[in-house]
Amino acid sequence: GNGALIHTIDGGENWEDRTEDSNVPNSNGMPEPIWGIHFANQNIGLAAAEFGVILRTIDAGATWTALNPRPVPNKLNSVYMISEKEAWIVGDYSSILHSSDGGASWDVISSNADLKKITFVNAKKAWVVGLSGTILNTNDGGKTWSEQNSGNVFELFGIGFVSPTQGYVVGSNATLIETSDGGNNWKMVNDPSDEGHGTAKRIVFDDPMTSWKSALGFYNLHFPTSTHGWGVGEMGKIAHTSDGGKNWLGQSTNNPQIDFSNLFGVYFVDTNTGWTVGAGGAIAKTNDGGKMWQAQYGCSEELRSVFALNVDIAWIVGSQGAIYATQDGGSTWIRQIAPTDENLHGVTFADAETGWVIGSNGVILQTTDGGITWLMQASPTKNNLSGIAQSADGTVWAIGEWGTIIAAQ
Numbered sequence: 001g002n003g004a005l006i007h008t009i010d011g012g013e014n015w016e017d018r019t020e021d022s023n024v025p026n027s028n029g030m031p032e033p034i035w036g037i038h039f040a041n042q043n044i045g046l047a048a049a050e051f052g053v054i055l056r057t058i059d060a061g062a063t064w065t066a067l068n069p070r071p072v073p074n075k076l077n078s079v080y081m082i083s084e085k086e087a088w089i090v091g092d093y094s095s096i097l098h099s100s101d102g103g104a105s106w107d108v109i110s111s112n113a114d115l116k117k118i119t120f121v122n123a124k125k126a127w128v129v130g131l132s133g134t135i136l137n138t139n140d141g142g143k144t145w146s147e148q149n150s151g152n153v154f155e156l157f158g159i160g161f162v163s164p165t166q167g168y169v170v171g172s173n174a175t176l177i178e179t180s181d182g183g184n185n186w187k188m189v190n191d192p193s194d195e196g197h198g199t200a201k202r203i204v205f206d207d208p209m210t211s212w213k214s215a216l217g218f219y220n221l222h223f224p225t226s227t228h229g230w231g232v233g234e235m236g237k238i239a240h241t242s243d244g245g246k247n248w249l250g251q252s253t254n255n256p257q258i259d260f261s262n263l264f265g266v267y268f269v270d271t272n273t274g275w276t277v278g279a280g281g282a283i284a285k286t287n288d289g290g291k292m293w294q295a296q297y298g299c300s301e302e303l304r305s306v307f308a309l310n311v312d313i314a315w316i317v318g319s320q321g322a323i324y325a326t327q328d329g330g331s332t333w334i335r336q337i338a339p340t341d342e343n344l345h346g347v348t349f350a351d352a353e354t355g356w357v358i359g360s361n362g363v364i365l366q367t368t369d370g371g372i373t374w375l376m377q378a379s380p381t382k383n384n385l386s387g388i389a390q391s392a393d394g395t396v397w398a399i400g401e402w403g404t405i406i407a408a409q
Contacts, residue, residue, distance in 0.1 A: 048076035090115035232263035
């Protein structure tokens with residue numbers, strides 16, 4: 001698919017889609033997916049993309065020029081500009097690229113693993129992370145790179161430092177690795193066997209010295225209260241927080257059908273009763289805050305989202321137009337008839353009668369009789385919709401790919 005470019009000039013309060021007016025030499029606007037972007041200053045920046053595509057802007061992103069020839073043909077994952085002239089890019093097939101002329105030419109350096117993220121602390125000191133627990137470090141501006149022992153074999157996707165000595169790396173299987181001595185030694189912060197097995201692909205610091213975000217990289221989160229929340233993710237792992245997300249503890253269903261399925265949806269009525277759903281028709285319910293989970297009726301479809309009005313009434317949606325409803329707390333799930341076979345990704349209800357479902361290709365469905373009948377609604381978009389919720393004033397909001405946000409009252 002084609003890449004997308006969005007832009008903010010107010011610190012992220014508002015975002016503007018710059019994809020189609022970006023003036024890149026490609027018939028569909030931006031080229032293949034863009035995986036990394038970095039600016040040397042307000043005007044000059046580089047973007048790294050699929051198939052070795054490198055883009056450059058000198059006018060704050062109003063226009064982008066594809067740099068040719070491409071130094072490598074493979075996917076490029078991350079770019080970092082030290083100055084207007086000097087830049088580094090890392091990518092798949094062990095690629096490390098360096099330019100000292102603003103991207104006009106690139107030196108190609110090899111490593112031993114696919115590389116996902118590069119970050120510089122200063123002009124000389126930098127780190128790169130990648131597959132198989134790879135952490136590379138340079139102290140001489142990239143002239144030489146040394147491999148550091150992460151003590152980890154999972155995929156590493158993001159790295160950040162809160163001080164010259166304190167840094168964190170995140171990755172698949174809930175990996176969070178920490179250093180307190182500038183990268184000489186790394187240790188696991190959390191144990192992947194106990195926690196959410198999500199995948200965190202970026203790590204973000206709220207304050208240069210104090211805090212970080214991105215924790216476990218769940219597929220989905222739900223907080224029934226301000227302090228209690230649940231996250232679900234890869235390989236059936238579930239995690240719970242009772243302090244607003246500061247700390248998470250792993251939970252297990254102890255059911256092979258659930259434990260080896262990716263979980264995509266979670267919803268709690270209160271701090272005791274909730275459901276999670278996922279791949280392979282996985283459905284599990286808890287009545288004691290997740291201490292014990294019971295597998296419920298499964299189906300063949302991949303289940304993407306669950307919504308519950310109370311401990312008895314709930315709906316689930318999934319692939320190929322699947323909508324299931326229960327009136328007895330999940331003891332039985334009845335398939336409801338949807339006027340589409342599109343994949344459905346989100347569901348919400350205002351009360352026992354009125355609800356909405358969203359899905360692929362902009363599909364919006366509505367019911368006013370608890371799901372006995374579902375009607376297709378006129379949709380302002382063909383983009384895939386992935387999330388839906390109703391605000392306190394009754395407005396129903398849906399979000400989706402390419403920055404899509406739509407609302408109805």
